[in-house]
Amino acid sequence: MNHKILHINSSGRVEGSVTRDISAQLVSQLQQQTGYDTMKLDLAEGLPFVDEQWIGANFTDPEQRSDRQKAKLALSDSLVSDLQEASHIVIAAPIYNFSVPAVLKAWIDMVARARVTFRYTENGPEGLLKGKKAYLVVASGGVPLESEFDYATPYLKQVMGFLGIDDVTLINANELGQAANEADLTQQLASIAENS
Template sequence: MTRTILHIDASARLQDSVTRSLSGQIVRRLNGNVIRRDLARPLPLLTEDWVNANFTPADQRSDAQKEALALSDELVEELVRADVAVIGLPIYNFSVPAAFKAWIDLVARAGLTFQYTENGPEGLLKGKRAIVAVASGGVPVGSEADFATAYVRHVLGFIGITDVEFIAADRMAVAPEASLKAANDRIAALAA
């Protein structure tokens, strides 16, 4: 059976982006049907209308509320269909790009990607894998100053994706050749 890969790029840079290059290499290595989502085309931020629509039971939503949630529903469906999410994620100012946070806000939906239980929240997207290609100028991935990777691991786990692997090309402003070599070596070693 052919796997489905959701390929997400969050870099604002369309040319010469390290994370776009790395995520593309990962997708080619995995070889499957690809759903493409480029966050350089901005997603809308949550609004009061969106929040009200989201908290209205699905069978009671007006046409305007259904329209307000249409893109979010599409993004959730992409995640549901995917076996693997490959995410190109630069670190901007110690954290994730705003475009990626907007994507998270649109896919983290009670009843669709997680649910509340007596034991706390439970992710509904279990059995999926995420591979995140991370690049930074100076922040070492996993360091005290890296707020991006811990956030990504947490929020993906919150919606049920607990198999999360990071491939880092960090400190690109300090040691670009060594950083890219390490990231490329990790990609070459990925289990397809």
């Protein structure tokens, strides 16, 4: 595993996005504390959905894949490679209609791959992306985080754990976005980056 930070944005809003702003500042703090390079992925630009050809290619033995199948998996391979290279993952996610943006779900479908990022064992699934740290920077327009109506944060934590990433910190971007001033916000994010 290389020491890199993977910064994933999923908000459809570019200007004035709380999750984009808070996650960018968190990444800045992590860079200052670790010296690691950052890989940026903006999901708002769009991702394809898993389809029959993708599934067929994914479940074909790698040695037996045709050129067309390899091409079908090329984007997924690249997204998985980014995850494998990262030691820190920062996912910025607004809550849309009680859950994650569709494009973030599309990313999850592209990176949750049997025999690549998880495997089946006699004791159940085992994640293969161990030893990584994830930060979930989540904002909601009214759904309290971790309430019975919040299906986004439990889902993201479940996905991370399924992939082997058990060290997960949830950051309430709504609360941090209401910091008294920029210095206070910077201090809070520095503390989160250092202590989690």
